[in-house]
Amino acid sequence: MITRALHALTDASVSRWGKFVVMAAWLVVAVALVALAPTLASIYDNSVTQSIPSSADSQRAQRLLLDKFPSSRGSPAVIVFYDPNGLNATDNARAKDLSDWLTSSARPAAVGQVLSVFTVPQAASQLISQDMTTMTLVATVNGSVTDASFQSAIKTIRDRLKHETAGTQLQAHLTGPAGVITDAGLIFAATDLPLLLGTVALVLVLLIALYRSPILALLPLVGVGWALQIVDALLGFAGKVGLFGISQQATSIMIVLLFGAGTDYSIFIAARFREELQRTADKHQAMRETMRAVGEAITSSAGTVILALLTLTFASIGLYSSLGPTLAIAVAVMLAAGLTLIPALLVWIGRAAYWPLTPRYQPDVAGQQTHAPRGLWSALGRWTARHRVVAVLSSLALLT
Numbered sequence: 001m002i003t004r005a006l007h008a009l010t011d012a013s014v015s016r017w018g019k020f021v022v023m024a025a026w027l028v029v030a031v032a033l034v035a036l037a038p039t040l041a042s043i044y045d046n047s048v049t050q051s052i053p054s055s056a057d058s059q060r061a062q063r064l065l066l067d068k069f070p071s072s073r074g075s076p077a078v079i080v081f082y083d084p085n086g087l088n089a090t091d092n093a094r095a096k097d098l099s100d101w102l103t104s105s106a107r108p109a110a111v112g113q114v115l116s117v118f119t120v121p122q123a124a125s126q127l128i129s130q131d132m133t134t135m136t137l138v139a140t141v142n143g144s145v146t147d148a149s150f151q152s153a154i155k156t157i158r159d160r161l162k163h164e165t166a167g168t169q170l171q172a173h174l175t176g177p178a179g180v181i182t183d184a185g186l187i188f189a190a191t192d193l194p195l196l197l198g199t200v201a202l203v204l205v206l207l208i209a210l211y212r213s214p215i216l217a218l219l220p221l222v223g224v225g226w227a228l229q230i231v232d233a234l235l236g237f238a239g240k241v242g243l244f245g246i247s248q249q250a251t252s253i254m255i256v257l258l259f260g261a262g263t264d265y266s267i268f269i270a271a272r273f274r275e276e277l278q279r280t281a282d283k284h285q286a287m288r289e290t291m292r293a294v295g296e297a298i299t300s301s302a303g304t305v306i307l308a309l310l311t312l313t314f315a316s317i318g319l320y321s322s323l324g325p326t327l328a329i330a331v332a333v334m335l336a337a338g339l340t341l342i343p344a345l346l347v348w349i350g351r352a353a354y355w356p357l358t359p360r361y362q363p364d365v366a367g368q369q370t371h372a373p374r375g376l377w378s379a380l381g382r383w384t385a386r387h388r389v390v391a392v393l394s395s396l397a398l399l400t
Contacts, residue, residue, distance in 0.1 A: 009340070010295045010339055022344040037233035037236035037237050043240055076178060079139065081094075084169065094172075095135055099119060100118070102114045102137075154174065212357060219346060219353065227337040250323050262338070265334065266338070273286060273343075274354060280361070281361045287343055290343070298335065
């Protein structure tokens with residue numbers, strides 16, 4: 001039943017008029033969703049990655065720490081002063097200026113308690129190195145790391161450090177949990193576009209090298225790019241209504257996964273379509289045969305991945321549970337594109353997609369149902385089919 005429904009879908013998608021209906025439908029859906037959906041940047045919830053069950057040992061320890069030591073609230077920002085020639089009086093004065101500022105009413109609102117040699121002189125042996133070149137200052141930054149006030153406080157302190165040490169040998173940097181977490185957020189916020197462009201460039205180069213056809217190399221990029229717009233819109237709607245949290249980390253991983261799945265599906269279809277074009281004069285019939293052979297493999301592969309990803313929703317840690325639905329939706333949309341959009345585009349272009357190595361119809365092999373293609377991979381496939389046990393054991397040995 002499922003097979004018949006799958007064949008009916010792919011047959012209709014690559015028929016003479018069906019291919020145009022499919023492309024038009026995908027275009028209308030993409031334009032409508034993109035126009036109506038909120039942008040992902042407006043609904044990001046990066047705090048979901050920090051979500052840990054209250055029953056976890058780490059959370060119980062944190063509550064106990066805050067109960068016994070209320071001053072431990074917040075994330076510590078460690079400020080390090082370093083002078084390779086040794087801290088002199090001017091360096092100490094600059095460090096004191098910063099300490100005084102952080103303990104004054106002019107400090108950023110998120111800054112709490114400050115530990116330095118100027119606020120706790122008896123801690124000098126722990127805050128100044130033995131060679132007198134390095135001094136540390138610890139400031140507590142209150143609030144969630146995703147709060148604008150938290151990130152603003154870190155930026156303001158860093159700007160102040162840069163101003164204080166400008167034109168001097170004294171070096172000052174902010175690190176510690178507060179600095180590291182803030183930097184991680186900024187990195188993920190800035191990776192989406194470079195990651196997308198890098199992935200596109202890598203896939204394009206590999207496909208051109210593999211198929212030696214510029215048109216065919218662009219096909220997966222068009223299909224994935226089309227699907228990506230729809231996925232972004234669907235995630236935007238899901239995040240807006242609160243179905244699940246969506247983080248920048250999840251969308252960054254989603255881009256790579258989407259290109260990987262889309263490229264694989266396109267390669268399966270293009271490789272089989274080339275073979276069918278040599279045996280079938282009509283390109284629509286060739287694509288019908290192609291999708292009847294490849295469609296089930298694509299569906300089973302994507303279904304396995306989707307089910308595996310959905311198991312992440314049962315994870316207790318927000319970093320993993322938030323990945324499940326985001327990535328599952330991406331693969332599901334890419335599966336729909338692999339079964340309809342990509343074959344429709346490919347059959348529309350036809351044999352010209354493989355230019356300059358255009359496959360020609362070969363009547364002498366048209367009636368051969370068991371035509372065996374030549375080449376390394378075909379030979380390897382036939383050997384594997386004849387020596388299944390040896391192939392499995394050798395693969396396991398290689399993997400271990």
